[in-house]
Amino acid sequence: MTSILIIMFSVILTNNFVLSQFLGICPFLGVSKKLDSAVGMGVAVTFVMVLATAATWPIEVYILDRYDMGYLQTVVFILVIASLVQLVEMTLKKYMPPLYKSLGVFLPLITTNCAVLGVTIMNITDGYNYIESLFCSVGAGIGFLLAMVLFAGLREKLENCKGIPDCFQGVPITLITASVLSMAFMGFSGVVEGIFG
């Protein structure tokens, strides 16, 4: 139980996917202009991360590792994740139209997102078992959601800020804000070991 909590908290705070490992920067910068779309993206990524881990972990362990073909990992994972997202999209469209409408645009965007691929590969390299992997992806998704929400909030404030020098307006100040946020998350290093250790 403690190990699962440690995995989850470390992946949310200390090893946050966006702010510490710099995965999934594209949606982090692209979809964080408005708070509600940032939340939508975060929830969609969490959802897909868990599903992708649930599908790829058995493939890695029971097929690739057994035949000693770990080098196929990236290719196979992308293939599996892409078709999985397609499947999920179809299922949602048929059975859960409201959820499809809210996640709609974001699902295809996630298909080849590096944060999703990253979490599935990280689960393997860190040697987690199936349950640990699932919780690790839930944590990674929540961490992504957290980063998105924080950053969207900051950006909405920046929109109304009139004091930015002309040369920093737009993308430059966004990148600087992202780096400051990332540095702020450095403050969490060691916290998780302190709590559970």
Place this chain on the structure above:
Amino acid sequence: MSTIIIPAAIVAVIGLIAAIILTIASKLMYVTVDERVAAIREVLPGANCGACGFKGCDDYAAAFSKDPGLSTALCPVGGAEVATQIAGIMGEDAAEAEPKVAMVMCQGSYGVTRQIMEDDRIYTCKEAKMFYGGQWACPYGCLGLGDCYNVCKFEAVTVCNGVAKIDREKCVGCGACEEACPNNIISMVKKKNLVFVACKSLEKGAKTRKLCSMGCIGCMKCQKICKFDAVRVENNVAKVDLEACRNCGMCEKECPTGAIVNYRKRKV
């Protein structure tokens, strides 16, 4: 040789399995899309201005599948042409879409009225309105900071010499500027209406006169001259009844301050 064939086979098999599952799923979970919705979406202009009352063109098109009796004339951008096309798709008679345009009910430019304060930190009309009712002498007039210009997707609004102007050719009547104006200076009017009182000042005549040389002073001259009983002075400001008005332009000629505007093209 097998070092290549076996991995290739594995990837191929996994890809094949995924393809088969997706094919079966797409058959099983096929969602019937109303063909008419797609056709209507094609016809709509795609400006997503929201003037129809829906979130955008997609929503308006989708609403037809739920409610086939929906009016086909809600799109002011497309006007009668689009209404006819939609009606054709839905198999109904076209409802008449009256084209509308925006009209700025103020002529208070520099020289006509004046600014009583200057503040470079005010960027939008909304801010100006909250800050002591704006920087102009007349608190009822155009604030001239271009909130309407910023929301217009059709480049129909310009702010010229401190007062907003609408290009009646470019305006599609979506009403975005009407909503954006904090002073409610912009009104949506039918395109056939050509004569308006371009002033909303509720001050008494003498005070209006002091604030702006083109304001309505409520002198009643227009009300008296109008043969169709279409102009009335209420609360110190004249108003044209747009239903009764025949665009004759008599009131414009009679107006001592020039507060009444006439868009009718004069015959030379």
